[in-house]
Amino acid sequence: DGGITQSPKYLFRKEGQNVTLSCEQNLNHDAMYWYRQDPGQGLRLIYYSQIVNDFQKGDIAEGYSVSREKKESFPLTVTSAQKNPTAFYLCASKSAAGGYVQYEQFFGPGTRLTVL
């Protein structure tokens, strides 16, 4: 089955700890994205990557970091600098980056992060 997997589904973290959320896709997609979803706020873009070894900040990148060492993987680290990290985090991927705007993004099941 092709798709996007995110792990873990639920994650609890103590204040002051960094935590890494996993995102893997086997769709052979070039572009990958991380969003944060809060009630009543829609989806806000944290980081995106259009090609391996390259990534760009989205609208709310402060307190987050990413890497893109492999095409199929795009992990997100929520650092202790993120002031309000409790949220639902969604990973997405897309067949091609900027040149093929008609392709839609496919989403993973999400990780719910709670900071205690």
Place this chain on the structure above:
Amino acid sequence: AQSVSQHNHHVILSEAASLELGCNYSYGGTVNLFWYVQYPGQHLQLLLKYFSEDPLVKGIKGFEAEFIKSKFSFNLRKPSVQWSDTAEYFCAVNEGYGGSQGNLIFGKGTKLSVKP
């Protein structure tokens, strides 16, 4: 910067009622528009998309949307809703230029509750 507005935060309907969810975007150039749906406990998935063809777009599960360029609108419609349509619906527009081309700007979402 582009933005997407969804007029209703929460819509409550009885089964068999007609549905129209509003979506307006701010970008004046060529746009690609999407409606995504998030059923309780499920992945965000694509309902339909518009790419410079017939302004009336048909999607899955009996949904359709009409692109009206002069009104910057892309409203979602369904003639007769079912209890299973209970979900959160997101309108999104593709950034159409620059390095972030292909990125999606999402509205804040509309929760639809259908009473059996």
